[in-house]
Amino acid sequence: MSHVVAQLQEALGASVSLDADALEATREDRSGWRSATPPLAVVHAGSVEEVRRVMRIAHANGTPVVPRGAGTGLAGGAIASPGAIVLDLSRMNRILEISEADELAVVEPGVVNGDLNDALAPLGLWFAPDPASRAIASVGGNIATNAGGLLCAKYGVTREAVLGVAVVLADGRLIRLGHRTVKGVTGYDLTALFTGSEGTLGIIVEATVRVRPITAGVPVTVAAAFADVTAAAAACAAVTADRIRPAILELMDAGVVARVAAFLGDEALAGTPLEQVLPGETFLIAQTDDAGATSEAARIAELFAEAGGRVTLSTDEATGERLLDLRRAMHPALAASGQVLIEDVAVPRSKLPEMFRAIDEIAARHGVEIPTIAHAGDGNLHPNFVFTGDEVPAHIWQAADEMFRAAVALGGTLTGEHGVGVLKRRWLAEELGDDVFELQRGIKAVFDPTGILNPGVMFEASVVAAR
Amino acid sequence: MSHVVAQLQEALGASVSLDADALEATREDRSGWRSATPPLAVVHAGSVEEVRRVMRIAHANGTPVVPRGAGTGLAGGAIASPGAIVLDLSRMNRILEISEADELAVVEPGVVNGDLNDALAPLGLWFAPDPASRAIASVGGNIATNAGGLLCAKYGVTREAVLGVAVVLADGRLIRLGHRTVKGVTGYDLTALFTGSEGTLGIIVEATVRVRPITAGVPVTVAAAFADVTAAAAACAAVTADRIRPAILELMDAGVVARVAAFLGDEALAGTPLEQVLPGETFLIAQTDDAGATSEAARIAELFAEAGGRVTLSTDEATGERLLDLRRAMHPALAASGQVLIEDVAVPRSKLPEMFRAIDEIAARHGVEIPTIAHAGDGNLHPNFVFTGDEVPAHIWQAADEMFRAAVALGGTLTGEHGVGVLKRRWLAEELGDDVFELQRGIKAVFDPTGILNPGVMFEASVVAAR
Numbered sequence: 001m002s003h004v005v006a007q008l009q010e011a012l013g014a015s016v017s018l019d020a021d022a023l024e025a026t027r028e029d030r031s032g033w034r035s036a037t038p039p040l041a042v043v044h045a046g047s048v049e050e051v052r053r054v055m056r057i058a059h060a061n062g063t064p065v066v067p068r069g070a071g072t073g074l075a076g077g078a079i080a081s082p083g084a085i086v087l088d089l090s091r092m093n094r095i096l097e098i099s100e101a102d103e104l105a106v107v108e109p110g111v112v113n114g115d116l117n118d119a120l121a122p123l124g125l126w127f128a129p130d131p132a133s134r135a136i137a138s139v140g141g142n143i144a145t146n147a148g149g150l151l152c153a154k155y156g157v158t159r160e161a162v163l164g165v166a167v168v169l170a171d172g173r174l175i176r177l178g179h180r181t182v183k184g185v186t187g188y189d190l191t192a193l194f195t196g197s198e199g200t201l202g203i204i205v206e207a208t209v210r211v212r213p214i215t216a217g218v219p220v221t222v223a224a225a226f227a228d229v230t231a232a233a234a235a236c237a238a239v240t241a242d243r244i245r246p247a248i249l250e251l252m253d254a255g256v257v258a259r260v261a262a263f264l265g266d267e268a269l270a271g272t273p274l275e276q277v278l279p280g281e282t283f284l285i286a287q288t289d290d291a292g293a294t295s296e297a298a299r300i301a302e303l304f305a306e307a308g309g310r311v312t313l314s315t316d317e318a319t320g321e322r323l324l325d326l327r328r329a330m331h332p333a334l335a336a337s338g339q340v341l342i343e344d345v346a347v348p349r350s351k352l353p354e355m356f357r358a359i360d361e362i363a364a365r366h367g368v369e370i371p372t373i374a375h376a377g378d379g380n381l382h383p384n385f386v387f388t389g390d391e392v393p394a395h396i397w398q399a400a401d402e403m404f405r406a407a408v409a410l411g412g413t414l415t416g417e418h419g420v421g422v423l424k425r426r427w428l429a430e431e432l433g434d435d436v437f438e439l440q441r442g443i444k445a446v447f448d449p450t451g452i453l454n455p456g457v458m459f460e461a462s463v464v465a466a467r
Numbered sequence: 468m469s470h471v472v473a474q475l476q477e478a479l480g481a482s483v484s485l486d487a488d489a490l491e492a493t494r495e496d497r498s499g500w501r502s503a504t505p506p507l508a509v510v511h512a513g514s515v516e517e518v519r520r521v522m523r524i525a526h527a528n529g530t531p532v533v534p535r536g537a538g539t540g541l542a543g544g545a546i547a548s549p550g551a552i553v554l555d556l557s558r559m560n561r562i563l564e565i566s567e568a569d570e571l572a573v574v575e576p577g578v579v580n581g582d583l584n585d586a587l588a589p590l591g592l593w594f595a596p597d598p599a600s601r602a603i604a605s606v607g608g609n610i611a612t613n614a615g616g617l618l619c620a621k622y623g624v625t626r627e628a629v630l631g632v633a634v635v636l637a638d639g640r641l642i643r644l645g646h647r648t649v650k651g652v653t654g655y656d657l658t659a660l661f662t663g664s665e666g667t668l669g670i671i672v673e674a675t676v677r678v679r680p681i682t683a684g685v686p687v688t689v690a691a692a693f694a695d696v697t698a699a700a701a702a703c704a705a706v707t708a709d710r711i712r713p714a715i716l717e718l719m720d721a722g723v724v725a726r727v728a729a730f731l732g733d734e735a736l737a738g739t740p741l742e743q744v745l746p747g748e749t750f751l752i753a754q755t756d757d758a759g760a761t762s763e764a765a766r767i768a769e770l771f772a773e774a775g776g777r778v779t780l781s782t783d784e785a786t787g788e789r790l791l792d793l794r795r796a797m798h799p800a801l802a803a804s805g806q807v808l809i810e811d812v813a814v815p816r817s818k819l820p821e822m823f824r825a826i827d828e829i830a831a832r833h834g835v836e837i838p839t840i841a842h843a844g845d846g847n848l849h850p851n852f853v854f855t856g857d858e859v860p861a862h863i864w865q866a867a868d869e870m871f872r873a874a875v876a877l878g879g880t881l882t883g884e885h886g887v888g889v890l891k892r893r894w895l896a897e898e899l900g901d902d903v904f905e906l907q908r909g910i911k912a913v914f915d916p917t918g919i920l921n922p923g924v925m926f927e928a929s930v931v932a933a934r
Binding site: 070092099100101102103124125145146148153156159160167173174175177179180181182183184185187188189190192193195197201212213214224236240241243244245247254261290291292295314346347348350351375378379380411412413414415416417418419420426428431433434435437440442443444445446447458 | 520566567568569570571591592613616619620621624626627636640642643644646647648649650651652653655656657660662663664668679680683704707708710711712757758759762764813814815816817827842845846847859878879880881882883884885886887895898899900902903904906907908909913914920926
């Protein structure tokens with residue numbers, strides 16, 4: 001047993017696991033990516049003090065540390081790297097405080113997003129960030145990736161909901177960043193810097209997050225089928241042009257619709273608008289909320305119809321939820337249909353039609369299927385490359401590479417919400433440019449001078465074998 | 468003439484000014500703070516290329532550079548420091564693009580906030596950040612200070628409206644940060660890092676900002692007079708407890724009410740609710756908007772009345788604007804009544820009553836008047852220390868020091884929205900703590916290794932004499 005593991009066991013006792021299954025489980029997240037080896041050890045930290053002990057030992061020995069929450073990431077940002085300690089924070093799942101008067105909650109990082117919302121709901125409050133994985137993803141992971149999701153065009157990304165964080169630094173010191181106030185400009189905004197830093201700057205051990213009153217009224221849902229993606233994208237543009245900002249605006253292309261339908265089966269679809277979608281058609285779901293929900297939804301229905309859609313409008317909440325469940329079934333449906341490499345590009349909304357055209361061309365060129373879902377309200381697309389076998393084939397990497405370039409050429413970005421992780425670091429410098437890449441590395445070095453925090457994620461040379 | 472000035476003149480010709488009045492004008496902003504000396508020169512840059520030339524010359528010579536926009540700052544963050552070049556960006560005031568489809572605008576930094584909104588309004592669009600100085604403040608300055616204002620509890624701070632920036636680095640290189648998309652998590656969020664960086668990391672030469680549909684419907688305004696600040700603060704808390712988030716919630720204490728009334732005169736007040744406010748009373752203004760405006764305002768009026776307020780409700784926009792003009796008259800009214808040191812503390816909303824109590828005690832202890840206005844919706848207070856003479860007297864500094872400590876002790880912060888500048892740097896390390904202070908200096912060093920960008924602002928040892 002290594003010296004480091006012995007030190008961990010002495011300092012942390014039963015929180016240290018060397019169990020083969022526990023080690024094995026940290027080799028992957030939900031991206032399908034898998035690390036080359038298991039970690040040295042997994043520490044299931046139960047307190048800030050335990051996290052500090054881990055970092056002191058890692059710092060003293062120069063041992064890499066991979067912070068990990070619920071393991072639901074989609075970019076390989078929290079998986080074991082060779083010789084690393086995996087610092088599992090999922091046991092730190094207490095809600096420490098909910099302040100109704102200050103509209104905030106103080107939580108440990110392992111709290112599951114949905115659990116926090118379950119605690120808030122009876123108070124009429126709500127934590128807005130909603131990655132489609134709210135039932136399984138932790139708030140710490142939401143912050144580490146600056147998670148996006150379905151509601152961002154109207155309710156913002158995770159960054160807008162984070163007021164402050166407590167962080168254990170690479171050498172074990174504990175710092176507090178941010179405020180319990182909506183405003184605060186004392187120095188650089190390090191809370192925002194940590195949001196989306198993917199465990200490469202420090203270990204988030206506590207977060208103070210904004211909560212907001214649950215939006216009043218019943219949401220109204222508009223669904224529509226369109227002959228093709230271009231018509232559906234035009235319908236989305238018409239909504240924007242009408243100065244309507246729906247809470248949700250999701251686009252499922254024909255490939256996604258077919259897979260979701262096959263996965264869920266006829267019974268689950270019975271009575272839903274998805275049942276009526278014809279092969280090859282694109283499906284759009286819009287949802288409006290707050291006091292203007294009814295009139296906005298009626299106008300969206302008009303606009304969808306004018307754009308050629310067959311429209312269904314649902315004013316009851318249950319139907320709306322059922323429709324969104326169809327959308328949320330995308331990941332399991334794809335997983336069931338083979339191996340998947342999930343892209344996460346974002347483009348300016350006006351470029352959605354061009355991006356879909358590029359996806360079609362890339363799919364044809366490489367002879368691959370690329371079922372695609374889009375958060376159409378904010379221009380974030382998830383083209384999914386389906387393949388067989390255990391390793392991503394070369395032609396899939398080539399297709400993904402062309403996809404990334406197409407998005408950046410349209411004024412977009414490599415990753416809208418999943419993060420860089422190990423999956424996309426090959427493209428980071430190319431999108432950022434050498435000057436910005438070096439500045440980012442400079443910031444990393446300020447916080448992690450010896451490079452022990454999540455090495456291989458975002459920046460470093462590849463140390464994780466491809467799946 | 469110095470070697471540096473000669474180089475500037477050769478490279479930039481007529482954009483370089485040595486005119487005594489021009490130099491003199493850069494010694495102050497709207498904080499009342501004044502630098503010890505005029506700058507070496509003022510460069511009225513007209514293009515990105517001119518900014519790059521200035522930085523190359525400054526970098527080669529180790530000459531400090533102070534970026535400056537409209538000069539409306541309230542913390543001495545953009546005033547001449549000894550031996551510095553003032554880089555005036557107010558000529559770079561073009562709106563480069565407005566994209567309705569992507570709901571964004573691309574602007575030069577010198578564009579005045581109100582001018583941008585004038586260009587957006589005919590399109591039904593709106594740039595939400597509204598420091599009370601929108602008629603005179605530049606968008607670049609809004610970004611450099613992460614400006615707050617009246618609407619933040621509902622519509623967010625400036626950071627939430629900035630998608631990307633182009634920056635000239637200390638050595639003259641040009642970089643682009645951020646995206647034209649709502650989402651984007653490729654690397655650390657350097658756009659957020661620059662927002663609020665007060666000219667200490669680089670020169671913002673272009674910004675891509677989010678715009679949003681103008682909120683539909685007519686805003687409704689509720690005004691009320693309360694016997695004292697405590698009753699008014701309780702009324703604000705009742706609004707929050709009722710899960711209402713008004714667009715605006717402003718509190719003017721008796722000292723502010725008296726000064727605004729004296730400044731504007733009876734004629735301007737005639738017919739407004741402020742006319743009815745009795746000496747010693749506190750005045751609250753709430754404004755609701757969007758589709759729920761009418762019912763929310765009615766409920767706020769009830770809650771204000773239950774809390775002991777004498778309430779007026781105005782459904783027409785003109786009356787609402789007139790009320791907000793009373794609020795906006797605070798700065799000129801105070802300026803007219805003597806010298807003022809403006810504080811900008813923020814506390815969690817629930818601590819407003821305690822903070823007002825602390826202000827009263829500090830005022831009594833030091834025998835000073837501290838008329839105070841608060842953005843009550845977000846807990847941001849502006850206690851104003853009125854004094855006579857050219858220099859801030861020692862007892863005023865002492866009182867301000869106690870105010871800062873009181874805010875931090877209540878879980879608050881030194882500055883909610885004005886920034887640190889030179890005015891508040893004496894307290895920065897104390898609020899942040901040594902570890903975070905050193906990390907912030909580390910970040911500064913990554914971007915500005917030779918320390919030429921706005922030295923004296925935020926961090927460095929005092930090089931600007933007190934007023």
